[in-house]
Amino acid sequence: MHVMKPRADFEPVHALLMKSISGKAVMSAVEMKVFDRLEGREVKVVALADEMGVVAERLEPVLDILVAADLLTRNGDGYRNTLKASEFLVSDAPLYQGGSMALTMRFTSMVEDSITELVAGRQVDRAKTDDGWALEEIMEGTAQDARGGSLSPVVDFTADLPGFDEFRTMGDIGGNHGLYTVGMLERNEHLHGIIFDLPDVVKQTQIRCDSLGFGDRVATVGLDFREDRIPAEQFDLILTSHVLYAFKQDLGNALAKIAEGLKPGGWFVSHHFSGRGEKGNEMRKASVELLTRLCGYSSHYIEREELVGILEPLGFEDIRSQTITETGLGLMFAARKIK
DSSP, X not given: OOOXXXXXXXXXXXXXXXXXXXXXXXXXXXXXXXXXXXXXXXEEHHHHHHHHTSOHHHHHHHHHHHHXXXXXXXXXXXXXXXXXXXXXXXXXXXXOOHHHHHHXXXXXXXXXXXXXXXXXXOOOOHHHHHHHTTSHHHHHHHHHHHHHTTHHHHHHHHHTSTTGGGOOEXXXXXXXXXXXXXXXXXXXXXXXXXXXXXXXXXHHHHHHHHHTTOTTTEEEEEOOTTTXXXXXXXXXXXXXXXXXXXXXXXXXXXXXXHHHHEEEEEEEXXXXXXXXXXXXXXXXXXXXXXXXXXXXXXXXXXXXXXXXHHHGGGTEEEEEEEESOSSSOEEXXXXXXXX
């Protein structure tokens, strides 16, 4: 029988496969500075194509993808930026995300053409990934991602902790671009920070903190927290942002080293992905986990209950948590060391 009636609808799978080219079209629009050209004005497609030196008939479907993504509005054949595009995709905007998007595309491209081989056991070169964190291009991408999403909520969450105004020393483990430390120092003029990261990374971190005017209050120390320890009972606050997942296979040991570094009464704050078992964002959550595991980590998700179960026996109390946004995956978690 050559004609069969399907019992299920396969169209959503076709739509899923097309999302790859849609995402790359958005990235290309950033690279071509489409949003810069449309900022504050409406431009017709032919005029825009002439400005850019491209083919109008080929530019138009790219613009329509941007309309579908709520990045542009269309009025006849005229296009204009939405608020989202103006805030995040115009290259001189304070919250510009072009570098962050390029970083995401870089990580996904590492694995997307090799999923079959990686699932079968081929390994991603973790040492090469570690080396990449020291590159200014990658550090700027992670900084943009923080500015556009978690930085402000994490700083607010931490600054609201009891006794924050009395904090004098903080440690930022895996601090990379340094913005979380700088953000805390802006909220507490008496606070000094030490950023711990891989030796090649902290050289660039210090340059960035110096350029932001915090060189006299920020020090950087090169270490590999997978193997090394931080100074004991030195910090009123220890912060990690999207770092704990790297230690998930031995999370108890990593948290014990953090507890060791805190003064009695000091606070541990983490920002990381959570909520994998909850409803919503199913495709994004599964995609993040696929990328994470193919890159050699056990999971990118750490749930509140797991942290509580480890930290309470280590002498932590006053545990609190809050999501970054209602729709995102980020969890802010804080606990106070009593002993």
